[in-house]
Amino acid sequence: MSANRPVIALTLGDPAGIGPELVAKLLAENDAVKDTHTVLIGDRWLWDEGQRVAGTSLELPEVASFSEARQHDCPVFLAMDTVSPDQVRYAEANAAGGASVLAVLGRCIEANKAGEVDGICFAPLNKYAMKLGGLGHEDELHWFVEKLGVTTFFSEFNTLGTLWTSRISSHIPLKDAHSYVTEERIIAAASLIYDTLKKAGFAEPRVGVAGFNPHAGEGGTCGREEVEIIAPAVEKCRAQGYPIVGPYPADTIFLKARDGELDAVVTMFHDQGQIAIKMLGFDRGVTILGGLPMPVGSPAHGTAFDIAGQGKANLPPTRNAFNLVKAMCSQ
Structure with missing residues (x-):
């Protein structure tokens, strides 16, 4: 024993x-x-x-x-x-x-x-x-x-082993998702999954953040969240010592993850990440209750x-x- x-x-x-x-x-x-x-x-x-x-x-x-x-x-x-x-x-x-x-x-x-x-x-x-x-x-x-x-930030993580996802909102109506897109929640979600990946054995986790709007807002012409909220949140993460990258368009960020460029993706709402990760490996996926x-x-x-x-x-x-x-x- x-x-x-x-x-x-x-x-x-x-x-x-x-x-x-x-x-x-x-x-x-x-x-x-x-x-x-x-x-x-x-x-x-x-x-x-x-x-x-x-x-x-x-x-x-x-x-x-x-x-x-x-x-x-x-x-x-x-x-x-x-x-x-x-x-x-x-x-x-x-x-x-x-x-x-x-x-x-x-x-x-x-x-x-x-x-x-x-x-x-x-x-x-x-x-x-x-x-x-x-x-x-x-x-x-x-x-x-x-x-x-x-009392601190928490998030459900889904993982296929070498690829993890987190999200800044979870089981809420889609019409309410935009109200969760805040700098505070993005910074908290990104730093939490980075720290959790460390605990799971990743030496230098590579974490990317997805955009909220189609094509990550197209420079602000298709939504302003990326310009006004998400990109500044990513920069604040980096200033705090977390090497977070993004925002990337949600319809291509999982291609980077699939090809091994990222270990984790922070998504803006439930289905943005769940559909992708379940398509990539529903038969081996795991849920971790983060935080x-x-x-x-x-x-x-x-x-x-x-x-x-x-x-x-x-x-x-x-x-x-x-x-x-x-x-x-x-x-």
Whole structure:
């Protein structure tokens, strides 16, 4: 046993989706959780169901608390009773499933506050189910921020490993996106992803900023945000010691990223980056909740209700998410 190994909480995700199956497949890989103290947390019946769907039969020692994890060299199971089998139907988002996710993640957060957990990797969840189950925020990131008392800038990051994206606004109506285009938010988003890339092992991160308007405003003739807000924000980043570049037109910046000229792209709204990065690698993408006091990650895809319970779930994004959380815990 090594006291230096990070303790990582691993959750089963939405009970009606592919999360339990993915977790079963992940833990069945011999090297998947190497060099960690992994605590699988959730309902016993749901773990058993995930194994049934995945065709695995792994026995995990059961613990009563996260603090016991360091006593074991193998993954352990921490049982919670959050939802019953008769409350769950595959491919159905409901309040019971959403409340279950919130209860499990809440327990993980409390363990982090107590110094018992270093990072969290959660299987896919369903925002609609979570809102039915009591989530009063626009997404899980804002919920984490409130629970952890974060007061500084935060952002969801999406990554394919060698390419990351962040954004200055997230799950908001597109008609409101322009109001988030401020120097303060751009500087915060760019510096946060730069610092996070450092923690993820990038020696000298190359971060580019996208424009807001078509063709990055065409010198101010097709929108003034680039001239009046975005370019000055980039210059202020550079003055602070961050080698940020841009703004580049949003319809070409990802060509630079694809060709290896950039490690990360700061986008101005959700779909500007999400469409590009999912086209480049939806089958391997990872979501990191940036700006939190601990690494929190998940596969970038959703609950895949169309294949839930069928044993068809694709493991690589979940494996990548776990590996990235592990790497960030070790920095």
